[in-house]
Amino acid sequence: MAVKNLWPVVALAVAAPSAALANADLAKLMADSKNWAAPSGDFKNHRHTKLTQINKSNVNKLQVAWTFSTGVLRGHEGGPLVIGDTLYVHSAFPNKVFAINLADQTIKWKYEPKQDPSVIPVMCCDTVNRGLAYGEGKILLQQADTTLVALDAKSGKVVWSVKNGDPKVGQTNTNAPHVFKDKVFTGISGGEFGVRGWMAAYNLKDGKLAWKGYSMGPDSDMLMDPATSMTWTDGKMAPVGKDSSLKTWKGDQWKIGGGTTWGWFSYDPDLNAMYYGNGNPSTWNPKQRPGDNKWSMSLFSRDVDTGKVNWVYQMTPHDEWDFDGVNEVPLFEANGRKLLAHFDRNGFAYTLDRKTGELLVAEKYDPAVNWATHVDKKTGRPQVVSKYSTAQNGEDVNTKGICPAALGTKDQQPAAYDPNSGLFLVPTNHVCMDYEPFRVEYTAGQPYVGATLAMFPAPNSHGGMGNFIAWDPIKGKIVWSIPEKFSVWSGAMTTATGLAFYGTLDARLKAVDIKAGKVVWTSPKLPSGVIGNVHSWEFGGKQYVGILTGIGGWAGIGLAAGLEKDSDGLGAVGGYKELAKYTDLGGTLMVFALAN
Amino acid sequence: MNITTVYMAGAVIAAVLAAPLAQAATAQEKGILRVCADPNSMPFSNAQAEGLENRIARLMAEDFGWKAEFYYFPQRMAFFRNTLRKKAENGEDGYVCDLATSSAPEAEGAVATKAYYTSTWTMVFRAGEGLDQVRQPDDLLKLPKDKLAKLRFGVFPASPGADWVFRNGFENQMVPYQQMLGDPSSYPGQIVDTALTRGDIDVAFVWGPIGSYHARQSKPVKMRVVPMVPDAETVTDFSIAMAVRFREPDWKAKVEDFLARRKTDIDKILSDYGVPLVAKDGSVLIGGERFERPKSGGTGH
Numbered sequence: 001m002a003v004k005n006l007w008p009v010v011a012l013a014v015a016a017p018s019a020a021l022a023n024a025d026l027a028k029l030m031a032d033s034k035n036w037a038a039p040s041g042d043f044k045n046h047r048h049t050k051l052t053q054i055n056k057s058n059v060n061k062l063q064v065a066w067t068f069s070t071g072v073l074r075g076h077e078g079g080p081l082v083i084g085d086t087l088y089v090h091s092a093f094p095n096k097v098f099a100i101n102l103a104d105q106t107i108k109w110k111y112e113p114k115q116d117p118s119v120i121p122v123m124c125c126d127t128v129n130r131g132l133a134y135g136e137g138k139i140l141l142q143q144a145d146t147t148l149v150a151l152d153a154k155s156g157k158v159v160w161s162v163k164n165g166d167p168k169v170g171q172t173n174t175n176a177p178h179v180f181k182d183k184v185f186t187g188i189s190g191g192e193f194g195v196r197g198w199m200a201a202y203n204l205k206d207g208k209l210a211w212k213g214y215s216m217g218p219d220s221d222m223l224m225d226p227a228t229s230m231t232w233t234d235g236k237m238a239p240v241g242k243d244s245s246l247k248t249w250k251g252d253q254w255k256i257g258g259g260t261t262w263g264w265f266s267y268d269p270d271l272n273a274m275y276y277g278n279g280n281p282s283t284w285n286p287k288q289r290p291g292d293n294k295w296s297m298s299l300f301s302r303d304v305d306t307g308k309v310n311w312v313y314q315m316t317p318h319d320e321w322d323f324d325g326v327n328e329v330p331l332f333e334a335n336g337r338k339l340l341a342h343f344d345r346n347g348f349a350y351t352l353d354r355k356t357g358e359l360l361v362a363e364k365y366d367p368a369v370n371w372a373t374h375v376d377k378k379t380g381r382p383q384v385v386s387k388y389s390t391a392q393n394g395e396d397v398n399t400k401g402i403c404p405a406a407l408g409t410k411d412q413q414p415a416a417y418d419p420n421s422g423l424f425l426v427p428t429n430h431v432c433m434d435y436e437p438f439r440v441e442y443t444a445g446q447p448y449v450g451a452t453l454a455m456f457p458a459p460n461s462h463g464g465m466g467n468f469i470a471w472d473p474i475k476g477k478i479v480w481s482i483p484e485k486f487s488v489w490s491g492a493m494t495t496a497t498g499l500a501f502y503g504t505l506d507a508r509l510k511a512v513d514i515k516a517g518k519v520v521w522t523s524p525k526l527p528s529g530v531i532g533n534v535h536s537w538e539f540g541g542k543q544y545v546g547i548l549t550g551i552g553g554w555a556g557i558g559l560a561a562g563l564e565k566d567s568d569g570l571g572a573v574g575g576y577k578e579l580a581k582y583t584d585l586g587g588t589l590m591v592f593a594l595a596n
Numbered sequence: 597m598n599i600t601t602v603y604m605a606g607a608v609i610a611a612v613l614a615a616p617l618a619q620a621a622t623a624q625e626k627g628i629l630r631v632c633a634d635p636n637s638m639p640f641s642n643a644q645a646e647g648l649e650n651r652i653a654r655l656m657a658e659d660f661g662w663k664a665e666f667y668y669f670p671q672r673m674a675f676f677r678n679t680l681r682k683k684a685e686n687g688e689d690g691y692v693c694d695l696a697t698s699s700a701p702e703a704e705g706a707v708a709t710k711a712y713y714t715s716t717w718t719m720v721f722r723a724g725e726g727l728d729q730v731r732q733p734d735d736l737l738k739l740p741k742d743k744l745a746k747l748r749f750g751v752f753p754a755s756p757g758a759d760w761v762f763r764n765g766f767e768n769q770m771v772p773y774q775q776m777l778g779d780p781s782s783y784p785g786q787i788v789d790t791a792l793t794r795g796d797i798d799v800a801f802v803w804g805p806i807g808s809y810h811a812r813q814s815k816p817v818k819m820r821v822v823p824m825v826p827d828a829e830t831v832t833d834f835s836i837a838m839a840v841r842f843r844e845p846d847w848k849a850k851v852e853d854f855l856a857r858r859k860t861d862i863d864k865i866l867s868d869y870g871v872p873l874v875a876k877d878g879s880v881l882i883g884g885e886r887f888e889r890p891k892s893g894g895t896g897h
Contacts, residue, residue: 194772251770252772288759440701441754442836443673444783446806
């Protein structure tokens with residue numbers, strides 16, 4: 001396929017700066033790479049630093065500068081913010097926040113929310129938290145119990161607090177809040193409890209709800225305009241039409257339809273649009289929810305002010321594999337066109353025109369992916385391979401060797417963009433699964449037939465469960481791939497000096513030469529395995545690289561899970577025991593810098 | 597993870613890395629049977645120890661010459677991790693409890709014992725409202741069309757009731773309920789206690805022990821309970837076991853020996869709570885009333 005046909009050169013309109021004051025302030029902080037002012041560093045989710053002190057020739061001189069324990073053992077995802085002379089770091093449940101003075105690493109203030117103990121059954125699972133946001137002098141914390149709280153960045157005092165959901169009906173939060181313009185954006189978790197997902201925007205000023213758009217249901221709930229909300233239809237964008245979601249569900253089942261929203265969000269100030277993906281269609285068996293189950297498993301563009309859906313694209317219609325679509329949606333430009341990328345759990349990497357929602361590229365970013373042959377460009381639908389369809393095989397068939405496994409070719413751990421090479425640096429899983437139906441589930445005193453997954457490293461490959469890859473989002477091709485023993489569950493970061501950093505589950509921080517595709521530095525052993533994200537900042541004339549360590553979460557469960565097929569006992573088999581050999585629990589921020 | 601689970605889904609790395617070096621025999625050596633149970637899941641257990649599992653546990657303790665103690669945690673996701681596999685604190689050795697009194701026959705994150713009873717999913721409806729002749733779900737299809745078209749069916753996702761509703765094209769008459777909620781004061785029996793009593797729905801598809809117990813408890817509104825019927829597409833019958841930690845075969849054997857030796861006493865307790873019991877020939881006994889059915893061919897056993 002001729003690349004030039006795919007990429008008509010469209011002159012970018014020079015948009016007048018339309019952003020509100022708060023936005024301008026935050027944009028200014030982000031523009032200075034001495035800060036790390038948003039969960040992913042900037043509105044576009046590039047996870048890129050312009051700082052140049054650390055480069056290919058001196059990266060091997062990195063040393064530990066200082067460390068900080070959160071005092072919490074559960075899995076630590078996300079990473080800290082840095083604003084000026086202060087670093088703000090969060091912990092897993094109970095979601096502590098520390099403001100650390102970078103000059104002497106003393107604690108300026110500490111905030112520990114009191115979360116309702118009656119929600120223990122929903123908090124029971126490894127409650128990660130993916131970090132904080134900053135805006136207008138406030139630090140935003142999205143607690144597990146759904147309380148969204150704004151803290152005074154100077155004092156740690158609560159400025160306002162609002163309940164985003166209700167844990168009593170299974171709603172919880174793990175996502176980082178995001179500040180765009182004059183609003184704070186947050187989603188919701190709890191697909192296991194049948195929660196119907198939404199995106200909510202609260203006023204940064206006072207915490208008042210500005211709008212809330214659901215993942216499914218009537219057009220009015222979704223903030224969908226049948227005439228002007230668009231979707232990819234037969235090779236072009238067309239209006240979604242009336243009741244585009246309701247038509248794809250039976251009866252009232254959309255009310256507990258899932259499509260939760262616990263990933264990372266991005267923002268284009270010029271288009272006044274925000275972007276995110278949502279999760280799978282809840283607790284119904286696939287055969288009990290015939291149809292596409294829209295708009296679960298979809299990418300959304302919404303108007304920042306009103307929440308109106310600009311466009312929506314469903315990656316995995318009628319999900320049979322638990323391929324949540326929540327992964328990050330980084331924004332970039334190429335050939336004069338405003339684009340976005342999305343590395344889906346389903347193993348396909350997508351490039352879309354973020355202004356129009358047009359589908360441009362959808363290619364496998366792990367060669368092991370086999371559940372679909374390809375994504376049909378005209379319909380935008382994956383072409384499912386019958387033998388890997390759990391529904392087509394029926395409930396009495398053990399569907400073997402589906403790649404990727406339910407945890408996806410990539411989970412939430414975000415990729416980084418390198419604006420210099422135009423490549424994405426992507427942490428991935430290299431794991432397949434057997435899908436075994438007729439496994440009896442037992443929940444709240446009720447047995448019923450569910451399914452069980454057995455996961456294992458992708459066969460006929462390097463034997464490891466992960467890769468760190470460079471991806472060309474225009475050609476839709478892997479440029480290079482570095483095999484990893486375990487899934488790469490750490491958010492990556494790129495530098496202006498051509499380096500990419502990522503952490504590993506076996507507790508190392510690594511630096512890669514992006515051009516060569518070679519690891520050029522590996523840290524000494526970290527206190528715990530990494531499921532957090534790498535970031536960078538400058539203070540006192542020195543560049544620092546930080547990584548939040550502390551294994552747990554899905555990574556722990558996923559890895560452990562898949563390799564434990566033997567009911568004889570723990571640690572009896574392969575990788576489970578393997579990982580235990582490398583690392584143990586504990587949340588610690590590790591900070592590296594060049595030796596003096 | 598939603599409809600599916602993963603092997604060992606109940607186990608996070610915490611439990612893994614804290615390898616159980618010591619057999620959790622401490623409490624047992626002291627003659628204490630520490631039971632992991634739900635504080636609000638009648639008829640099985642509650643914080644007042646009034647459920648059938650509470651009684652069976654006390655019978656077991658008595659049989660062993662021990663004392664029964666209960667460690668309560670809502671039975672949601674990761675129940676075993678938060679009970680059976682949770683290390684005791686306050687300097688105590690071992691775990692917070694050593695036996696879960698109910699489990700699927702293939703436990704995830706623990707080892708199931710042999711099953712101690714088999715029950716079935718049921719249909720519960722208000723008596724005296726024109727459904728009294730119904731003895732199984734398909735009897736509903738014989739009702740007058742206008743009557744049938746007005747019925748509201750309460751179902752849990754992924755349950756055999758949902759299968760029946762979809763297969764017969766009643767999805768627009770379906771009212772979905774969640775198996776588990778975050779609120780510890782909620783329990784699945786509310787589909788009978790609240791929804792059916794109040795008239796939100798006309799028919800509740802519910803796991804037999806829960807449906808039967810709550811139907812019997814319903815004083816102002818008289819309820820009928822009839823079994824579902826298994827077929828090639830739908831499993832309705834399930835066996836319930838107990839569960840212990842991995843690598844405790846002696847303890848598992850001791851529990852299984854009790855379950856076998858005291859079967860008659862256990863069956864008596866089950867019948868006290870109105871648990872529908874599936875006989876070898878497939879028939880179901882609910883509160884003294886026998887329902888003939890074809891033998892189950894499913895894998896629920």
